[in-house]
Amino acid sequence: MAVDIHLPSIMKVGGGAISELQDMLLTLGIKSPCIIADPVMVSLGKVESITSMLASYASNIEVFSDVMPEPDDKSINGAVSLVKQSQCDGLIALGGGSAIDSAKAIALLASHGGQMRDYKVPQVVTQQSIPIIAIPTTAGTGSECTRVTVISDSQSAEKMLCMGPGLMPKAAILDYELTLSVPYRVAADTGLDALTHAIEAYVSKKSNPFSDQQAIAAMRLIAPNIIKACKTPQDKAAKEAMMLGASLAGLAFSNASVALVHGMSRPLGVHFHVPHGMSNAMLLPLVTQYSLTGNSEKYAEVAHYLGLVDESNITNIADSHERLIEFLHHLNQELDVPTMSSFGIEKAPYDDIIELMATQAIASGSPGNNPKVPAH
Ligand code: NAD
Structure with missing residues (x-):
């Protein structure tokens, strides 16, 4: 069965690539970014x-520099007004996720109006x-x-997942x-x-030959470089590998899906204020352990692509699984990821919140893509 694949139309990749931003604006016909x-x-x-680099290109460059970490719907209102009033014809998104x-949410609301909650899954954002x-x-x-864009709803305390081809950036540097x-x-x-994206995309029920290849490449880049990139930040080779790995993992999950880790992580983030990557990391070893039996072969392959077992040993499923779980715990220790309990996340006295988190996780659709789907 054919799968639809979505990518940015143009990508510039490599150290110093930002110097080509002006060419990219020209190619896309953006005059007032x-x-x-x-x-x-x-x-x-x-x-x-960036503003200095583009000074001779565009006479009016607007700047919205109030992006909040893990953004909510209110935080983007000012930018939507600015983009509409100034008739900006394109956005340059500079920063982390x-x-x-x-920027994805601002472009959508400035172009089509409404509130972000109007666009959350199961809606599909097809509008360009x-x-x-x-x-x-x-x-x-x-x-x-x-x-994909993830924006919290300030009214319902839900980290909303919004998806659809209309949210794919036109270009990436x-x-x-x-x-x-x-x-x-x-x-x-x-x-x-990024590591969680690669693993979840690979084992997802929506994985396909295209997403599998992106996920494999991402796992091969991330596993040997993640600790170096964090502990020796001037190691340019490790940083380059991580940048490529993260984008490939993004392509993988965007063309397959994420699964149970992400489904649980978003509510954990919004209710307990855990940064997104950290909440994924807290969950990854435990959720992987739980999910192994849902697709034993693919999890054994994950162990291989992470460099933990030779190809000839993939058929030793139990050993591959053991090494995978050990590696994920070890990585969290090496990278000082706090445990959920040390972060104050306990079932009691939060039973009500945990029930709401489960409801929000299921509504996002992500747990349904997991190799093993938990009952609720
Ligand atoms: P972030 O963008 O919130 O950045 C974290 C912190 O790092 C910020 O303070 C930021 O200013 C700082 N920072 C970023 N780049 C820096 C740099 N080069 N030098 C110094 N400081 C820098 O963190 P993030 O993890 O990149 O993004 C998290 C958000 O992305 C969450 O809201 C998450 O839900 C979302 N997310 C989206 C997708 C998607 O496909 N759309 C996928 C995963 C996560």
Whole structure:
């Protein structure tokens, strides 16, 4: 059966690729762009370096630099008004997943109106909006290559998943040099997010030959480089591998799906204020352990692609599974991921919240893509 594959139309990949931004604007016919970024990008001088680079190209470049981490629907209202009033014809999303997801939501609402909750799954965003050039500065979410945005609903405290081909950025610039300034904790959380995307895409019930190849390439890049990229941030080869791995993992899950880890992680993030990558990492070893029997062969292959077992030993399923679970626990220890209980997340006294989290997880559709689907 044929599968639909969605990608950005143009990608510039490599150290220094950001210098080609002006060419990209020209190619896409964007004359009045708005930069979408957070205050950290301003303080690091990254916004200023783009406005200077484009000074001779565009006479009016708007800047919205109030992106909030893990954005909610209210946080983007100012940007929607700015983009409409200034008649911006394209967005430059500069930052981590929060800036890129905000830009996707801003483009959608500025072009088509409504509220983000009108577009959450099971709705499918097919409408094309003003184009986005996504420039990730973290190696993690892969949002530059996904037809997904995640925006919290400030009324219902739900981290809403919005999906559809209309949310795919038109172009992406993957310049790993922009990630050299990422602090250790952000590098670890975002790297573990990328690893989770690759694994979940590979074992997902919606995986397909295209997404499998992206996921395999991502696992092969991420596993040997994630610790180096976090602990020796000037290791450019490791940073480049992580940037590529994260984007490939984004392509993989966007063309397959994520699964139970993400379904549980979004409510954990919004109710207990855990950064997205960290909540995925907290859940990954336990959820993988639970899910192994749902697709034993594919999980054994995951162990192989992560470099934990030779190809000749994949058929030793029990051994492959054991090594996989050990590796995931070890990685969390090495990268100082807190346990859920050390973060104050306990069943009691939060029974009501946990019931709501389960309802929100199921509504997102992600758990249904898991190799083993839990009963509720
Ligand atoms: P983030 O964008 O919130 O950034 C985390 C922190 O790192 C911020 O303070 C940011 O300013 C800082 N930072 C980013 N780049 C930096 C750099 N180069 N140097 C120094 N500091 C830097 O974190 P994130 O993990 O990239 O994104 C998380 C968001 O992405 C969540 O809302 C999550 O739900 C969403 N997400 C979206 C998708 C998708 O496909 N759309 C996939 C996964 C996650």
